[in-house]
Amino acid sequence: MRTIFHRALGLAWVIPALALVGVFVYLPLVQNFGFSTLKWDIYSGSQEYIGLENYRKLLDDPVFWSSFGNNLLYAVVSIVFQVFGALLLAALIESIRSERWRRGLRAVYFIPSAISLTVAGLLFYFIYEPNLGLLNHALEAVGLGQFGQSWLGQESTAMFAIIAMSQWQGFGYSTLLFAVAIQRIPSEIYGAAAIDGTGPVRRFVHVTLPLVREMTGLMTMVTISGAFQVFNEVMVMTSGGPDNSTQVLGTWLYRSGFVRNNFGYAAAIATVLFVITLGVAMAQLWVTRRRRVEW
Amino acid sequence: MVSRLGFLGVIARLFMWAFLLGLAVVVLYPLLWMALNGFKTNAELFGNPFALPVDWSFDNYRKAWNRGVSDYLTTSVLVTVTSTVATVFVSAWAAYGLTRVNIPLNKVITAVILGGLMLAPTVALVPLVKMFQAMGLYNSFWALLILYTAFRVPFTTFLIRAYMLDLPREVDEAADVDGAGRWTAFWRIILPMCKPIITSTVLLHILFAWNEYLFAMVFTSGSGVQTLPVGLTSLMSKHGTEFPVVFAGMVIAAVPVVALFFFGQRYIVKGLADGIGK
Numbered sequence A: 001m002r003t004i005f006h007r008a009l010g011l012a013w014v015i016p017a018l019a020l021v022g023v024f025v026y027l028p029l030v031q032n033f034g035f036s037t038l039k040w041d042i043y044s045g046s047q048e049y050i051g052l053e054n055y056r057k058l059l060d061d062p063v064f065w066s067s068f069g070n071n072l073l074y075a076v077v078s079i080v081f082q083v084f085g086a087l088l089l090a091a092l093i094e095s096i097r098s099e100r101w102r103r104g105l106r107a108v109y110f111i112p113s114a115i116s117l118t119v120a121g122l123l124f125y126f127i128y129e130p131n132l133g134l135l136n137h138a139l140e141a142v143g144l145g146q147f148g149q150s151w152l153g154q155e156s157t158a159m160f161a162i163i164a165m166s167q168w169q170g171f172g173y174s175t176l177l178f179a180v181a182i183q184r185i186p187s188e189i190y191g192a193a194a195i196d197g198t199g200p201v202r203r204f205v206h207v208t209l210p211l212v213r214e215m216t217g218l219m220t221m222v223t224i225s226g227a228f229q230v231f232n233e234v235m236v237m238t239s240g241g242p243d244n245s246t247q248v249l250g251t252w253l254y255r256s257g258f259v260r261n262n263f264g265y266a267a268a269i270a271t272v273l274f275v276i277t278l279g280v281a282m283a284q285l286w287v288t289r290r291r292r293v294e295w
Numbered sequence B: 001m002v003s004r005l006g007f008l009g010v011i012a013r014l015f016m017w018a019f020l021l022g023l024a025v026v027v028l029y030p031l032l033w034m035a036l037n038g039f040k041t042n043a044e045l046f047g048n049p050f051a052l053p054v055d056w057s058f059d060n061y062r063k064a065w066n067r068g069v070s071d072y073l074t075t076s077v078l079v080t081v082t083s084t085v086a087t088v089f090v091s092a093w094a095a096y097g098l099t100r101v102n103i104p105l106n107k108v109i110t111a112v113i114l115g116g117l118m119l120a121p122t123v124a125l126v127p128l129v130k131m132f133q134a135m136g137l138y139n140s141f142w143a144l145l146i147l148y149t150a151f152r153v154p155f156t157t158f159l160i161r162a163y164m165l166d167l168p169r170e171v172d173e174a175a176d177v178d179g180a181g182r183w184t185a186f187w188r189i190i191l192p193m194c195k196p197i198i199t200s201t202v203l204l205h206i207l208f209a210w211n212e213y214l215f216a217m218v219f220t221s222g223s224g225v226q227t228l229p230v231g232l233t234s235l236m237s238k239h240g241t242e243f244p245v246v247f248a249g250m251v252i253a254a255v256p257v258v259a260l261f262f263f264g265q266r267y268i269v270k271g272l273a274d275g276i277g278k
Helices: A002-013 A015-035 A053-060 A062-094 A099-114 A117-128 A134-141 A155-183 A187-195 A200-211 A213-228 A232-237 A249-259 A263-294 B002-037 B042-046 B059-100 B106-118 B121-135 B141-165 B170-177 B182-193 B195-211 B214-219 B228-238 B243-277
Strands: A038-040 A047-049
Touching: A002 A015, A002 B059, A015 A038, A015 A263, A015 B059, A015 B106, A015 B121, A015 B141, A038 A053, A038 A263, A053 A062, A053 A263, A062 A099, A062 A155, A062 A200, A062 A213, A062 A249, A062 B002, A099 A155, A099 B002, A099 B243, A117 A134, A117 A155, A117 A232, A117 B002, A117 B228, A117 B243, A155 A213, A155 A232, A155 B002, A155 B243, A187 A200, A200 A213, A213 A263, A232 A249, A249 A263, A249 B121, A249 B214, A263 B106, A263 B121, B002 B243, B042 B243, B059 B106, B059 B141, B059 B182, B059 B195, B059 B228, B059 B243, B106 B141, B121 B141, B121 B214, B141 B195, B141 B214, B141 B243, B170 B182, B182 B195, B195 B243, B214 B228, B228 B243
Parallel strands: none
Antiparallel strands: A038 A047
């Protein structure tokens, strides 16, 4: 009896964390499903149960689908630059013999990841600005002035402009992580490869690539998950415009709920986001678990 | 070594360095441009964007500071400091319980706390707004403190727990022999041993809290409770014709975290690597 009491007393250590996570992370998640079945006017306070109607509307909503497409595009481009590009870049950096240069380059590339997305977003808002912006002036300076345009003001370029800014902001972060993963590869393995006379390309393909496979898998998941949660950069640079062309699920959720006063519909979009992120998280767990078995 | 590279090898090296340094310029130049624009006048800004400021006055900084940036900065510092202390403390507390104390349902509790890692803030947004309105905490400092803490406890606990798992068991036995209670063992022995990971988690939380935007935007309005990321967008919409002032505000927001990164680089890298590699 006393030991049971004693063990239960030990719960005091985890109760603060459990309470915080339970009330502010899990409970809202459960409530969200309930909210997604309501037609909910926040100003009049009227709530009406409409079942799965919000989800049906979602399927017919062209902006929902284009938002989804933008998230997908985000994910694909980010995987190219922030997983494979960053891996290559990290391998290049780690092949430099001078420790000081390695550390310096890693730090320089990381700086954009340390500043907030708001600052980065505003900065690129100005860079893309047609009159005072760096980009158009730079194009002019190299004689390509005719390609200058209002990068964020047109449906055809706005999404790509935002995604490009995101890559600038984020690639240093994943490069840093890949660099750490590469550093963890025992140097004897590279030594053995050097004795065999393997060139740098073959060394990358046959030694580095297989040995950072787990990190590559994890970074892919983290990147996909991040691409579906994009919010800040779009909000700061275009708020989803022009004409919803840069809308992503996060901003469409925000707009549906807080601007168009339809919280039930916003909750339904949140459910879709939840299913996607949970799916990615499950895949990530699976990757991690498989690695444990191998080792 | 170099002689063995041969001609092609030298060319390849040259290309590599050109690429790496070119990339560094692409990364740094926009930031340098931002910093320089904070010193320009509107006319200079619209003239040649590559030109240096004519006279290096801190006027724009002073204006930005007086037009709300000092308030946003104060709020940011306050929210960042309090949520860092709360998050790291609650997480270390929980990590100690999960790794050092024989508590019932240990595995389930671990899974529940760490499971919070997978849930995106966007998904919980609508119910959270409703909840904070009901609690009367909407548009308050408390909303941000609570949310930043609750949403970062899983990640922080995860890092500290992993570190504590690797601490030798003998430490606890030694503490027991000395007759130290749980509290003393946690406070005097385990926590000091966790200093490296605590430093990492503190720095990572500061980076997060200082830069967070979604919660700050949705849960606060008005300059009394807005943090810098949201405040900057208000500065932009209110003084959008005086761009140099906005640039000055951006620099004020960016400098502390970049400085923090340079001083704490080792710990930030270590923390990130541990967090994602496990």
